[in-house]
Amino acid sequence: MTQRIAVVGAGVLGLSVARMLALRGEEVTLFDKGAPGAGTSQISFAWVNANGKSPDSYHHLNAAGIDAHKRLQRQSGASAPWLLETGTWEWVADSAIRTQLEARLAKLTALGYPWQAVTRETLLTHFPELRLDSRIQQGWFFPSECLLYPSLLIGWLQTQIRRFGGKIIAQTEIVTLSERPDGVELELANGERWQGDKVILATGRWSAELLTQLGLTLSMTDANRPNKVACSFLAYTDPLPIQINSNIISPELNVRPEGGGRLMLQALDLDEYADPARPVSTEGFIGQTFLRRLRRLFSHAESARIARIEVGQRSRPSDGLPALGYVSERQRVYLMASHSGMTLAPLLGELVAEEVITGERSAMLADFAPQRLLTPFTGKSGGFTPAYLPAAQ
Template sequence: MTAQKIAIIGGGVIGMAVARALALQGAQVTLFEQQHLGAGTSSTSFAWLNSNGKQPDSYHQLNALAMEEHVRLQLSQPNGLRWLETCGTWEWASDSDQHALKQRAERLQALGYPAREVTFNELQREVPELRSTAVSGSLWHFPSESILYPSLYLARLWADARSSGAVLHQQCRVTDVQESATEVRLRLDDGGQWRGDRLVVASGRWSAEVMQHLGLQLAMTDASQPNKVACSFLARTAPQPLSLATNLITPQLNVRPDGGGRLLLQALDLDDQADPAAPPAVDSAIAQQMQARYRELFDDAGSLHIEQIVVGQRARPADGLPALGFVTPQQRVYLAVMHSGMTLSPLIGRLLAEELGSDTPSPLLRDFRPQRLLGKTAADFPTPVHYFPAAQ
């Protein structure tokens, strides 16, 4: 049987995970990326792997299974490269959010997700520099959660895909998509074209634009405009004298290691000021607020030098859930777009490849078909009142 010729648009974690899984399955894979690998949301992510606060239950299950898939992939790494650190998450909340945190943690416990209430002394043994005045109320530990280093993860995905015959075209933009009963045709901005059996659209926040080539409207949150649901500040620091080897989610600041002593920082309550067209300077008011909050959290940890602040732009379907499935009657064009791409990517790659290889729908993806978003706009979906961007 002749191997399927499959194109993928998008070289982020979803596109790369799909390319890897399809190539390992024996498909002839060609991947088109308009910039370079990981240039979109994948390079501006807090990269916290979790299923913490993700609803409904089918979405929680999908993320929990994906966390296990990440661990299996890491264990199969042949040369010792580590992109995944299962370091756990420690979290506490402001006084007004204490009840919500406790409810969320207890719901997770009921679902079998590791979560336990801990003492400040336990956390301070993990992070000795943490100030006791920074923590109030109940404190929770989620030991199965991980942080990920995106560039190393992308390197593993592409190494596997390439060794199985996948072909990559970077700096190559798809300008038109046409589908017939027998094939899919792509037109490229360099004047070339591609023809094959199927297309996977894994274009992240550009997915609605690609759908327009097919005459389809896709409801996505607009990440090109200031929008705290779709946009978030992400600060990268210089190396810090801080013995942090875990993920902290706090009312003041989210803090995680970023390798070599560097840190990644988020302050989600500031995100209503996040404008992708105007990322703040390293001496801006946003930077100064992050530095002040860092001092409130940690004692004897040095003065914080921020090297860069970017505005991360989330690839978020309008209802917050993934969109996974065929979008055309001929079933030659498959859409794969989601917010929690870092967490979901290895599992989605495998499930998508199985669906395309067998034409048998996966029950795990049943609740996430894209038809609910087609022919609609973001205005047709309510804005979440309490958005927990458990991301990534």
């Protein structure tokens, strides 16, 4: 029997699961308080990878996410591909960091994750404008990894949802969420109400706010405050005559192509200064630090300009792992929250849609039930243990 399902949040996770539900014949309405993809999904380094992600179950989930992206793009027939299957190049200069990298490589080998060592000459050949520190005689290449153009994926997913009969209602905030014996009800800011069978919350860093409507507290890293775990500077350059077609992880700077000769830059050590409430100037300390590092890394960057600097705010559960599963006693409200949304979106779209439609939960989601992050229910219910978690003894 067809279900009436609301998805709240039109980032890459919400769009992906809404597409799969509509594709499988469910009556889907996707709500967002802004424009689709305008939140966390649009301000992201968008590196699709499973590199250094622990525990093993999280690594395997992300590795499967890479495969799901590639499979979806092959099947999509999209006129503007969103996925760049370019791999990632990495090198280090500090001996202590190299020791950490070698430990990571050993673990990746045990997990079957592909990588290969490359020579200094290979790096200089692949990146002709590269200025490489004389200490660096070796690098590493991770061939399975990809980069994503979020806007192209967001556009394709919206078109797909509408093609399969789904509805997208943007610029409409949900003000109340309630679960009843016979269904779920949403009250919209404009006074209208939506009633149906189930609700999927894909609201990212706003998830905790909505779950208070169910009397729940969700443990999330607060991305609205200065926090280098949840916030990161992303600097965007004007077009440059630098030949880059893949992701670079270097000692001072992470660099990726952003189209038309533009580059996106990230420097994780600067993130301690990132504050969403305090925009930084391209001419100030942060902007000029990005420029100095870029000019040290590449020739042809003498006239480079930083066009803008954004603060990316991650949707990050407090323990760093995804929260995926039902959060309500009657199993009508489902939560999707993960800071690896760019990597996981197509895969989680498939797995969550399958669980919501059939009740069958994938073994890949076994370690990611959200109850570990929720305070116990209060009142008459005495707590909620979903079927896929063992009851307390």
